[in-house]
Amino acid sequence: MNWSGYYKLDWQDRVQYLVDHHLIDGNQAELITENYNPVGDQLVENYLYNFGVPTGLLTDIKVNGEHKSVPMATEEPSVIAAANNGARMLNQGDGVRAAFKQRLIRGQVIAINLEDAEAFQDYVEQHTAELLAVANQAHPSMLARGGGAKDITIEPLDINTVAVDILVDPCEAMGANVVNTMAEAVAQDLRSAGFEILMGILSNYATEALIEAEVTVPVVALKTKQGMTGAEVAEKIAQASHMEQLTPYRAVTANKGIMNGVEAVVLASGNDTRAVNAGMHAYAAESGQYKGLAQWLVSDDGDYLHGYIKMPLMLGVVGGSIGIVPAVQLNQQIMGNPDAQTLSAIVAGVALAQNLAALRALVSSGIQAGHMALQAKSLALQVGATVSEVPLLVAALTKSKQINQASAQALLEDIRKEMR
Ligand SMILES: CC(C)(COP(=O)([O-])OP(=O)([O-])OC[C@H]1O[C@@H](n2cnc3c(N)ncnc32)[C@H](O)[C@@H]1OP(=O)([O-])[O-])[C@@H](O)C(=O)NCCC(=O)NCCSC(=O)C[C@@](C)(O)CC(=O)[O-]
Ligand SMILES: NC(=O)C1=CN([C@@H]2O[C@H](COP(=O)(O)OP(=O)(O)OC[C@H]3O[C@@H](n4cnc5c(N)ncnc54)[C@H](O)[C@@H]3O)[C@@H](O)[C@H]2O)C=CC1
Incomplete structure (x- = not known):
């Protein structure tokens, strides 16, 4: 197959090309057509169709004194139920308090093959005001809004390599493109001054945008239907949280669980999930050992469970695709x-x-009880249950306590026999 120039075809011809070359059949072309979206066609290259991610609601989480409803986009069963369940418990205290100490994004301009790295650093120090002005002239509207390039720091990388780091306040944007524009302008300015510059690019390791959040939950909010007291649960949660500081194998899983929620909201809000993920995981390993991002401790009197998280988070409410995608605007409105x-x-x-x-x-109860009960719906669909058969099969699976594909298949056959 010759794919050269495929990207120049219009959307209909791109789909037809797949049919003509037997990558898809007519029914599948129809599926693509049903999910065509003109905005999507403007957002990505070689556009075919919009891949839908189910979006559900976290109904109520109290953050900084305000009750918020939060759309979450995820394909994983039980994540949204768990977020609701977690928020229900957090709300029984005063809710979450969260704040940044600063919120700046970093751009790196990397100078290489320096004959005298110290002389280069002196040059940058002496020309800091000028370099900041060059950065701000590259995107003047940010300065006008009260943001823009605020500071320049120097990061020696090895004997003849130095990164000049520009710290930028991107106001309401995430700032990746803004900072890249500024970094490239500064790179050009330094080239004109005779230095060899390898590249200028933002860093997704957002250590100047660390958000800290904490919550105090009365232990009574944690008691289980199966009879564990809130105090018992709190004690065990604190122990579990400590394990994440001891072994990276546990920490990665715990952080994956945190990302279940973080990524679902980041995606629904039109932000860049990859940027957040990369920064989060790097930060989890900042001590040299990968650790859990959140920590839970029981108060001295045993009445409260205290939770704390600190993580890099650079999100925008303007810029990128945020103002363009109607679903994102809808999600922002719900929040x-x-x-x-x-x-x-x-x-x-x-x-x-x-x-x-x-x-x-x-x-x-263990994760499987809640998670697999909700996973049962996906399992039912996987084994071919129709939408009307799903509730019957889910009920049968839950009763059988054998939530796997083989038992789903067998139970579906039983249901169909009974229906005949
Ligand atoms: C699944 C539950 C919530 C059941 O929990 P439950 O105690 O059986 O549920 P409940 O019926 O008592 O309901 C309690 C609350 O949960 C919410 N809730 C309950 N059901 C729903 C639902 N269908 N849809 C929306 N919300 C739901 C809802 O807020 C409800 O309050 P109410 O509205 O009744 O006042 C619980 O077992 C749970 O929170 N489990 C955790 C599940 C989880 O974390 N899933 C993520 C996938 S596993 C993973 O990827 C990460 C992991 C776990 O490995 C991370 C790690 O290791 O740290
Ligand atoms: N490594 C990474 O993370 C990279 C990410 N990206 C992508 O960059 C995009 C985000 O970049 P941005 O620079 O945030 O978007 P952007 O390029 O759309 O810039 C934001 C725009 O919004 C305008 N604006 C209007 N009102 C504003 C306000 N109140 N505050 C701030 N800006 C305002 C700015 O002037 C600017 O033109 C995302 O789509 C991301 O996926 C791009 C390159 C690399």
């Missing part, structure tokens, strides 16, 4: 059209809610 800091506080709150629900399940 009350938050500003960038409020959206970040919501995400940090969801991180705590998600982690609390997962840990509580792990140390009480």
Whole structure:
């Protein structure tokens, strides 16, 4: 097959090309057509169709004194139920408090093959004001909004390599493109001054945008239907949380659980999930050992469970695809059209809610009871149940306590026999 120039075809011809070359059949072309979206066609290259991600609601999480409803986009069963469950417990205290100390994005301009790295550093120090002006002239509207390039720091990388780091306040944007534009302008300026510059690019390791969130939950909110007291559950959650500081094998799983919620809100809010993920995981390993991002401790009097999380989070409420995709605008509206800091506080709150629900399940009934009960619906669809058969099969699976593909298939056959 010759794919050269495929990207120049219009959408209909791109789909027809797949049919003509037997990559898809006519029914599948229809599926693509049903899911065509003109906005999608403008957003990505070689566009075929919009791949739908189910979006559900976290109905109520109290963050910085405000009750928020939060759309979450995820394909994984039980994540949204768990977020609701976690938030239900967090809300029984005063809710989550979350804030940034600063919120800046970093651009790196990397100078290489320096004959005298110290002389280069002196040059940058002496020309800091000029370099900041070059950065700000590259995107003047950010300065006009009260943001823009704020500081320049120097990061020696080896004997003849130095990164000049520009720290930028992107206001309500995430700032990746803004910073890249500034970094390239500074790179050009340094080239004109005679230095060899390898590249200018933002860093997704957002250590100047660390959000800290904390919550205090009365232990009574944690008691289980199976009879564990809140105090018992709290004690075990604190122990479980400590394990994440001891072994990276446990920490990665716990952080995956946190990302269940974080990524679902980041995606629904039109933000860049990859940027958030990369920064989060790097930060989890900042001590040299990968650790859990959240920590839970029982208060001295035993009455409260205290949760804390600190993570890099650079999100925007303008820029990128945010203003373009109608579903994103809808999701922002459901959250009350938050500003960038409020959206970040919501995400940090969801991180705590998600982690609390997962840990509580792990140390009480185990994860499978809640997770697999909700997974049963996907399993039913997987084995070919029709939409009207799904509730019957889910009920049968839950009763059988054998939530796997083989038993789903067998139970579906039984249901069909009975229906005949
Ligand atoms: C699944 C539950 C919530 C059941 O929990 P439950 O205690 O059986 O549920 P409940 O019926 O008592 O309901 C309690 C609350 O949960 C919410 N809730 C309950 N069901 C629903 C639902 N269908 N849809 C929406 N919300 C739901 C809802 O807020 C409800 O309050 P109410 O509205 O009744 O006042 C619980 O077992 C749980 O939180 N489990 C954790 C599940 C989880 O974390 N799933 C993520 C996938 S596993 C994973 O990827 C990560 C992990 C776990 O490995 C991370 C780690 O290891 O740390
Ligand atoms: N490594 C990474 O993370 C990279 C990410 N990206 C992508 O970059 C996009 C985000 O970049 P941005 O620079 O945030 O978007 P952007 O390029 O759309 O810039 C934001 C725009 O919004 C305008 N704006 C209007 N009102 C504003 C306000 N109140 N505050 C701030 N800006 C305002 C700015 O002037 C600017 O033109 C995302 O789509 C991301 O996926 C791009 C390159 C690399």
